[in-house]
Amino acid sequence: MDSISLSEVTVIRRTHLGFMHSFKQPFSGVTRSPKFCSSKVEGSNAISSSVSSTKSQFGKGESLARIADSGYKMNGVNLKNRTLISSVKERLLLDVYDDEYGGVVVDHGKLPSNPYEFSSMLRNSLLNWRRKGKKGVWLKLPVEQSELVPIAVKEGFEYHHAEKGYVMLTYWIPEEEPCMLPANASHQVGVGGFVLNQHKEVLVVQEKYSTSLNTGQWKLPTGFINESEEIFSGAVREVKEETGVDTEFLEVIAFRHAHNVAFEKSDLFFICMLKALSDKIIIDNLEIKAAKWMPLVEFVEQPMIKGDKMFKRVTEICEARLRQRYCGLSPHRLVSTFDGRPSSLYYNVVDGNDDDDPSHSTCTADFY
Amino acid sequence: MDSISLSEVTVIRRTHLGFMHSFKQPFSGVTRSPKFCSSKVEGSNAISSSVSSTKSQFGKGESLARIADSGYKMNGVNLKNRTLISSVKERLLLDVYDDEYGGVVVDHGKLPSNPYEFSSMLRNSLLNWRRKGKKGVWLKLPVEQSELVPIAVKEGFEYHHAEKGYVMLTYWIPEEEPCMLPANASHQVGVGGFVLNQHKEVLVVQEKYSTSLNTGQWKLPTGFINESEEIFSGAVREVKEETGVDTEFLEVIAFRHAHNVAFEKSDLFFICMLKALSDKIIIDNLEIKAAKWMPLVEFVEQPMIKGDKMFKRVTEICEARLRQRYCGLSPHRLVSTFDGRPSSLYYNVVDGNDDDDPSHSTCTADFY
Numbered sequence: 001m002d003s004i005s006l007s008e009v010t011v012i013r014r015t016h017l018g019f020m021h022s023f024k025q026p027f028s029g030v031t032r033s034p035k036f037c038s039s040k041v042e043g044s045n046a047i048s049s050s051v052s053s054t055k056s057q058f059g060k061g062e063s064l065a066r067i068a069d070s071g072y073k074m075n076g077v078n079l080k081n082r083t084l085i086s087s088v089k090e091r092l093l094l095d096v097y098d099d100e101y102g103g104v105v106v107d108h109g110k111l112p113s114n115p116y117e118f119s120s121m122l123r124n125s126l127l128n129w130r131r132k133g134k135k136g137v138w139l140k141l142p143v144e145q146s147e148l149v150p151i152a153v154k155e156g157f158e159y160h161h162a163e164k165g166y167v168m169l170t171y172w173i174p175e176e177e178p179c180m181l182p183a184n185a186s187h188q189v190g191v192g193g194f195v196l197n198q199h200k201e202v203l204v205v206q207e208k209y210s211t212s213l214n215t216g217q218w219k220l221p222t223g224f225i226n227e228s229e230e231i232f233s234g235a236v237r238e239v240k241e242e243t244g245v246d247t248e249f250l251e252v253i254a255f256r257h258a259h260n261v262a263f264e265k266s267d268l269f270f271i272c273m274l275k276a277l278s279d280k281i282i283i284d285n286l287e288i289k290a291a292k293w294m295p296l297v298e299f300v301e302q303p304m305i306k307g308d309k310m311f312k313r314v315t316e317i318c319e320a321r322l323r324q325r326y327c328g329l330s331p332h333r334l335v336s337t338f339d340g341r342p343s344s345l346y347y348n349v350v351d352g353n354d355d356d357d358p359s360h361s362t363c364t365a366d367f368y
Numbered sequence: 369m370d371s372i373s374l375s376e377v378t379v380i381r382r383t384h385l386g387f388m389h390s391f392k393q394p395f396s397g398v399t400r401s402p403k404f405c406s407s408k409v410e411g412s413n414a415i416s417s418s419v420s421s422t423k424s425q426f427g428k429g430e431s432l433a434r435i436a437d438s439g440y441k442m443n444g445v446n447l448k449n450r451t452l453i454s455s456v457k458e459r460l461l462l463d464v465y466d467d468e469y470g471g472v473v474v475d476h477g478k479l480p481s482n483p484y485e486f487s488s489m490l491r492n493s494l495l496n497w498r499r500k501g502k503k504g505v506w507l508k509l510p511v512e513q514s515e516l517v518p519i520a521v522k523e524g525f526e527y528h529h530a531e532k533g534y535v536m537l538t539y540w541i542p543e544e545e546p547c548m549l550p551a552n553a554s555h556q557v558g559v560g561g562f563v564l565n566q567h568k569e570v571l572v573v574q575e576k577y578s579t580s581l582n583t584g585q586w587k588l589p590t591g592f593i594n595e596s597e598e599i600f601s602g603a604v605r606e607v608k609e610e611t612g613v614d615t616e617f618l619e620v621i622a623f624r625h626a627h628n629v630a631f632e633k634s635d636l637f638f639i640c641m642l643k644a645l646s647d648k649i650i651i652d653n654l655e656i657k658a659a660k661w662m663p664l665v666e667f668v669e670q671p672m673i674k675g676d677k678m679f680k681r682v683t684e685i686c687e688a689r690l691r692q693r694y695c696g697l698s699p700h701r702l703v704s705t706f707d708g709r710p711s712s713l714y715y716n717v718v719d720g721n722d723d724d725d726p727s728h729s730t731c732t733a734d735f736y
Contacts, residue, residue: 143521146517149517150514153514154514158532159531159532159534159535160530160532161529162528162530162535163527163529163632164526167517167527167530167535168530180654182630183592183595184631185553185554185556185630185631186555186592187554188553188554188555189554224551227554228627228634231625253715254713254714254715256712257712257714258711258712259596261709262553263529263552268555309703309704310704310713313702327716329622329697336679341629343625345622345678345681345682346625347622347681347685348622
């Protein structure tokens with residue numbers, strides 16, 4: 001029987017429910033770049049050779065699969081035959097779940113433990129999916145079954161992404177159609193906190209691990225946001241972890257987009273204005289060498305800030321915000337009926353467009 | 369010899385050079401969450417048992433590795449001995465590159481092709497790294513050598529991430545220290561284009577692949593940005609691809625942050641204001657069913673827009689922007705001397721802070 005665990009179904013269904021671009025989510029059949037999966041793995045079997053070798057080597061299995069498949073759909077087959085056919089089919093084909101875009105998702109909870117059995121089932125399944133006109137195949141291999149990875153690669157599967165517990169492989173079947181499988185996550189997200197206290201002092205840190213270029217520099221506290229963490233709470237957490245200072249998030253005042261930063265991925269870095277709620281500094285010895293409150297005028301005058309286009313501009317923006325001459329984007333928690341997913345929409349607060357959320361700071365609000 | 373290809377060195381060095389949070393980049397020794405690599409793989413050898421079994425099984429190799437290692441550092445060894453020791457060492461230990469944070473990066477260009485040889489070398493190398501007090505180990509296995517994956521997993525390596533051509537595995541050696549290896553990319557980035565023409569009509573599309581909830585809905589053109597693509601050019605490209613309409617990017621007017629969207633990753637969706645430069649619609653048959661220009665008043669009155677908090681708010685913002693009562697963030701290309709990396713800084717244009725870039729639209733600029 002084609003089946004899959006409930007959690008897997010949830011994950012897949014979830015991917016179709018995005019904001020306005022839901023149809024572009026993974027498993028949606030639409031990708032940003034066909035090149036991600038259109039070419040075949042070098043040194044592994046090409047599809048055609050795989051098919052032909054499978055045909056000769058697994059000729060019997062193939063025809064059994066055909067019988068099993070037709071038998072499965074047939075009415076009027078007596079119980080004995082049906083059971084026989086079903087057990088033959090179960091041995092020969094991998095359990096899958098159809099996605100909504102003409103593809104299949106292999107049920108990773110029902111993978112055979114024997115690599116030879118897996119190899120044979122995978123080959124038969126590929127023939128079966130091809131015959132049925134299936135498009136993309138998703139094969140998630142748990143780390144406990146890593147011995148199946150080379151087998152899948154040999155059959156022409158490609159790595160798609162990996163997390164600690166598994167590696168996801170994909171196979172695009174239609175040779176005449178461009179590969180429409182979606183790509184992997186592409187960005188890491190960082191936050192930097194511009195924290196000001198009531199004495200117009202900026203919270204700055206010196207890093208323990210720094211390149212020779214920035215050794216001894218006083219900088220804003222920064223860090224990556226955690227998995228599923230909000231930008232606004234991530235900024236508050238990072239400042240607290242590194243310096244011990246409690247803060248209130250005000251606005252994203254700017255963000256920087258850079259490429260090829262880590263593992264050839266891109267980086268989005270959000271510069272956040274935060275209001276200090278406490279003064280006492282307790283540094284995190286693991287990553288911070290020193291932290292202190294530095295008068296804003298002194299911060300601005302640092303050669304590293306003054307002499308650099310980017311740092312200078314960011315500092316100017318922060319100063320403009322303090323003079324209420326600048327308006328960043330503030331977060332608003334909203335649930336869209338479209339997908340029912342709670343999410344944060346970051347936008348300016350102007351022109352009375354924030355009547356649903358009057359408690360939130362506006363750009364004309366004083367810092368202190 | 370400890371060595372690595374030039375391109376690998378470039379990639380690693382690059383990761384230390386970010387904007388203000390450079391020290392948090394991968395390979396930096398600082399992570400957002402120790403849980404990402406602190407626990408051992410179930411069913412695989414724990415470190416201690418791996419070490420003890422290695423000791424008994426590879427006792428000879430271990431002592432040879434010791435000799436080779438000390439010999440390598442020794443002065444006054446004659447050439448003959450040195451060559452011998454070097455060749456013994458080369459057979460026993462994997463070639464690595466030291467990172468700047470006490471870890472090692474295995475040279476994937478010099479992996480042995482024989483799985484048994486790899487297994488033996490990996491065990492010896494782990495002993496050697498442990499003895500030397502090394503911390504994180506990065507092991508990139510090209511797809512052409514996928515047969516090495518189960519061997520590395522058996523030794524306690526964990527999946528870190530994967531791209532089409534390789535899977536990256538990691539091993540955190542110090543048992544008494546929390547794992548400090550950085551996490552994988554966490555976000556996908558989408559763009560939506562609010563395109564207006566001179567007749568105050570909005571460019572809308574109907575998707576080919578849509579959930580039952582949004583079948584027949586007229587929506588903004590949306591999509592994912594490509595690898596290393598800018599948000600501003602990604603928005604222009606998506607609109608062009610889907611509808612054939614040429615546009616000029618004006619501003620990011622808001623963005624949405626949502627979690628657990630695809631493969632349990634997060635999603636950043638940037639809503640962009642674009643000015644139409646052409647009128648003629650030529651749809652992309654692959655993903656779009658229909659596209660048209662819809663009067664703004666009609667767009668706003670659609671039940672899907674009116675009845676939904678998120679869509680309603682986004683539409684209000686776009687209208688406020690048209691009345692010059694709202695100011696989004698516009699991109700500015702800047703190179704920071706800090707890392708020499710060209711990147712895009714998105715911020716408001718206010719208060720004369722954009723004297724370096726006077727050509728750019730400001731929030732008070734008319735659409736037409």
